[in-house]
Amino acid sequence: MAEFKKADSMLEWFDQRLGVVNFAKVMMTEYWIPKNINFLWAMGVLLSVLFTFLVVSGIFLLMYYKPDVNMAFDSVNYTIMQEVAYGWLFRHIHAVGASVVFLVIYIHMFTGIYYGSYKKGREMIWISGMLLFVLFSAEGFSGYMLPWGQMSYWAAYVITEIFGGIPVIGDELVVWIRGNFYVSDATLTRFFMLHVLLIPLLIIGAIVLHFYALRFPHVNNEAGEFFDFDEEAEKYKAGDKKGSKVVPFWPVFLSKDFFVLGFFMLFFFYLVFFHYGFAMDAINFDKADGLKTPAHIYPEWYFLWSYEVLRGFFFEIGGISGKDLGLIAFGIANAVFFFMPWLDRSPMVKPANQRPYFKYWFWFMMVDLIVLTVYGKLPPTGANAWVGFASSLTFLTLFAALPFITKAEAKKVGGK
Amino acid sequence: MKEFKILAVIVALVGITYYGIEPYAHHVMHPEVAPADFTFKDLKNVDTSLVGNVENGKVLVEANCIACHSIESVGHPQVMPNADAAASYGVVPPDLSGAGWIYDKNYLANFIYDPVSAMKLQHKFTPESGKAFPMPSYNWMSAQEIMDIVAYLQSVAPTAKSGTESHKKTFEAACGRCHSMAYAGLESTTPIDTIKTYMGATPPDLSQYIKSRGEHYLYSFINDPQVLLPGTAMPRTGLNKKAQEEVIAYMEEIGDRKKAERESLGIWVMIYTLIFAILAYLWKRKIWSEVH
Numbered sequence: 001m002a003e004f005k006k007a008d009s010m011l012e013w014f015d016q017r018l019g020v021v022n023f024a025k026v027m028m029t030e031y032w033i034p035k036n037i038n039f040l041w042a043m044g045v046l047l048s049v050l051f052t053f054l055v056v057s058g059i060f061l062l063m064y065y066k067p068d069v070n071m072a073f074d075s076v077n078y079t080i081m082q083e084v085a086y087g088w089l090f091r092h093i094h095a096v097g098a099s100v101v102f103l104v105i106y107i108h109m110f111t112g113i114y115y116g117s118y119k120k121g122r123e124m125i126w127i128s129g130m131l132l133f134v135l136f137s138a139e140g141f142s143g144y145m146l147p148w149g150q151m152s153y154w155a156a157y158v159i160t161e162i163f164g165g166i167p168v169i170g171d172e173l174v175v176w177i178r179g180n181f182y183v184s185d186a187t188l189t190r191f192f193m194l195h196v197l198l199i200p201l202l203i204i205g206a207i208v209l210h211f212y213a214l215r216f217p218h219v220n221n222e223a224g225e226f227f228d229f230d231e232e233a234e235k236y237k238a239g240d241k242k243g244s245k246v247v248p249f250w251p252v253f254l255s256k257d258f259f260v261l262g263f264f265m266l267f268f269f270y271l272v273f274f275h276y277g278f279a280m281d282a283i284n285f286d287k288a289d290g291l292k293t294p295a296h297i298y299p300e301w302y303f304l305w306s307y308e309v310l311r312g313f314f315f316e317i318g319g320i321s322g323k324d325l326g327l328i329a330f331g332i333a334n335a336v337f338f339f340m341p342w343l344d345r346s347p348m349v350k351p352a353n354q355r356p357y358f359k360y361w362f363w364f365m366m367v368d369l370i371v372l373t374v375y376g377k378l379p380p381t382g383a384n385a386w387v388g389f390a391s392s393l394t395f396l397t398l399f400a401a402l403p404f405i406t407k408a409e410a411k412k413v414g415g416k
Numbered sequence: 417m418k419e420f421k422i423l424a425v426i427v428a429l430v431g432i433t434y435y436g437i438e439p440y441a442h443h444v445m446h447p448e449v450a451p452a453d454f455t456f457k458d459l460k461n462v463d464t465s466l467v468g469n470v471e472n473g474k475v476l477v478e479a480n481c482i483a484c485h486s487i488e489s490v491g492h493p494q495v496m497p498n499a500d501a502a503a504s505y506g507v508v509p510p511d512l513s514g515a516g517w518i519y520d521k522n523y524l525a526n527f528i529y530d531p532v533s534a535m536k537l538q539h540k541f542t543p544e545s546g547k548a549f550p551m552p553s554y555n556w557m558s559a560q561e562i563m564d565i566v567a568y569l570q571s572v573a574p575t576a577k578s579g580t581e582s583h584k585k586t587f588e589a590a591c592g593r594c595h596s597m598a599y600a601g602l603e604s605t606t607p608i609d610t611i612k613t614y615m616g617a618t619p620p621d622l623s624q625y626i627k628s629r630g631e632h633y634l635y636s637f638i639n640d641p642q643v644l645l646p647g648t649a650m651p652r653t654g655l656n657k658k659a660q661e662e663v664i665a666y667m668e669e670i671g672d673r674k675k676a677e678r679e680s681l682g683i684w685v686m687i688y689t690l691i692f693a694i695l696a697y698l699w700k701r702k703i704w705s706e707v708h
Contacts, residue, residue, distance in 0.1 A: 089678075256704065262693025262696040263693045266686060278438055374433065374436030
């Protein structure tokens with residue numbers, strides 16, 4: 001055992017035992033971030049803060065929530081919303097936070113796509129991020145069931161039903177997921193477990209992986225420039241703070257993030273207190289009733305684009321039923337973003353507006369996703385169904401075309 | 417400058433999406449309907465310009481109404497307990513103490529003349545259905561006699577008060593015979609099983625209706641249920657504007673009990689966050705001045 005000399009300060013005492021000085025250097029003061037960034041680089045910190053908000057508000061809700069079909073609705077809408085001191089505040093933060101977290105995830109994700117931050121060594125950052133997106137989706141979906149309102153019930157019914165379309169095992173799989181032949185108490189209890197235990201654990205694990213994945217290839221910058229981080233870090237440490245291309249995570253990078261966070265929180269709390277309806281659907285204030293189907297069933301806004309891809313195919317093509325086609329398209333839509341690093345075959349790491357072909361692809365995709373999202377909510381009747389079909393087809397076509405577009409771009413720019 | 421441009425692009429994309437999935441989708445799924453009509457101008461059986469005679473109205477009410485209806489405010493008690501009354505009529509007959517003020521005058525007069533058409537329930541009480549509304553039509557009375565009854569009921573009605581207690585009374589008189597309000601501890605005065613048989617389905621508990629339907633919907637719906645839900649067994653109740661607003665106010669007081677707390681706390685949290693944001697901005701400027 002090593003000799004320990006008597007510590008002169010508390011810091012030294014901890015440093016001897018936990019190496020806190022070095023740890024703080026590695027994690028904070030000598031963790032280098034590019035200087036050439038804009039406020040979009042603050043989304044990661046925004047997400048960390050929102051996730052913390054969700055965990056903390058979730059813990060308070062957990063103290064009063066009852067995962068039982070006979071009690072769930074009133075435990076949320078009466079006990080938490082009316083009886084518990086500030087219970088309504090925790091619920092509003094949780095519900096609005098869950099919705100806004102997806103808004104920031106999408107901004108974060110499309111920032112990554114716009115700046116090409118998923119290739120040339122950054123593949124694992126992208127994949128761990130997409131994994132987080134999928135886990136957050138599962139978390140959002142399972143949480144939406146818990147208040148046991150009409151939309152909780154029917155969204156659960158429709159989405160679990162989707163698994164029935166999987167060949168051979170579909171029917172058994174649906175029963176296995178629901179724990180019953182229909183959406184029932186067993187379904188609620190297991191989704192409660194998923195929402196408060198299993199998925200949060202996986203999310204925390206994936207966040208650690210995501211942060212870790214950033215360490216080696218480093219964070220991208222606004223110009224997509226590659227430079228030697230060690231060299232720039234030495235420059236910074238030697239005192240050439242203005243000349244160096246990097247800044248330390250603490251305090252420089254975080255000071256900018258806190259500023260962005262401050263104004264973002266202003267927007268967030270405005271929603272929490274004064275404009276929460278978009279995150280708490282009116283229909284969900286009717287208690288779940290398996291005998292009464294609501295006139296319109298739709299998922300939360302952040303699932304609308306993929307939901308529209310699912311129902312965009314509504315007629316038989318080439319002997320395959322519309323339902324199966326939709327299911328296949330839905331499966332592709334949910335997996336295809338994982339493959340961005342390989343579908344984009346241009347080696348260029350540049351903002352999309354500096355890439356001759358990719359820029360069209362990017363904005364086309366944004367428009368298509370907005371169309372899908374808007375039509376995902378509207379009733380799929382008449383012309384709406386055809387808009388849904390066209391935009392779903394466009395979505396798939398854009399991804400099918402991406403390798404060719406980027407290959408052509410690589411040729412044009414000569415591998416730069 | 418460049419960052420503002422980026423922000424503008426994001427705000428535009430988010431704004432367009434928001435418009436599509438909220439106001440626009442709402443407008444498509446819930447088209448605007450005719451505005452609420454508190455004069456009930458479709459009801460024209462009784463000439464309501466006639467001036468009623470309170471004294472004669474009293475005589476008519478005592479001869480025709482109190483066999484079934486109580487008027488507690490002038491000392492006519494309930495004829496039998498709620499459960500028995502419900503078993504006899506299908507639904508507990510309303511106490512008429514407040515009828516003169518919660519119901520619109522034109523509606524009340526036409527209701528006495530022919531209840532089913534005033535309630536717009538002709539589709540339910542058809543000759544083929546074998547069902548009959550428990551209160552008979554008084555279409556054999558003269559318009560003057562009906563206006564005398566209306567004048568009497570208005571004369572005995574309490575003057576309107578404000579505040580939760582009065583909102584609650586209005587709610588109980590207008591809705592409470594069929595609807596429960598669990599979050600206020602109110603159960604429908606007609607027993608649940610009886611009202612289910614009478615209406616064809618259990619009328620919903622209204623605890624969260626201010627949230628699930630919203631004020632805008634309720635405003636049209638209570639005025640005339642058939643407009644938004646054609647074929648519903650819920651009668652048009654004929655509440656005047658003031659009474660309907662009291663009912664909705666009560667639904668909000670019970671269903672959204674923390675509204676005042678939410679709105680006042682919201683302002684403070686926003687101010688706090690704004691101060692944080694400004695301090696964070698100043699700190700950021702200081703820190704970045706060293707590296708730029």
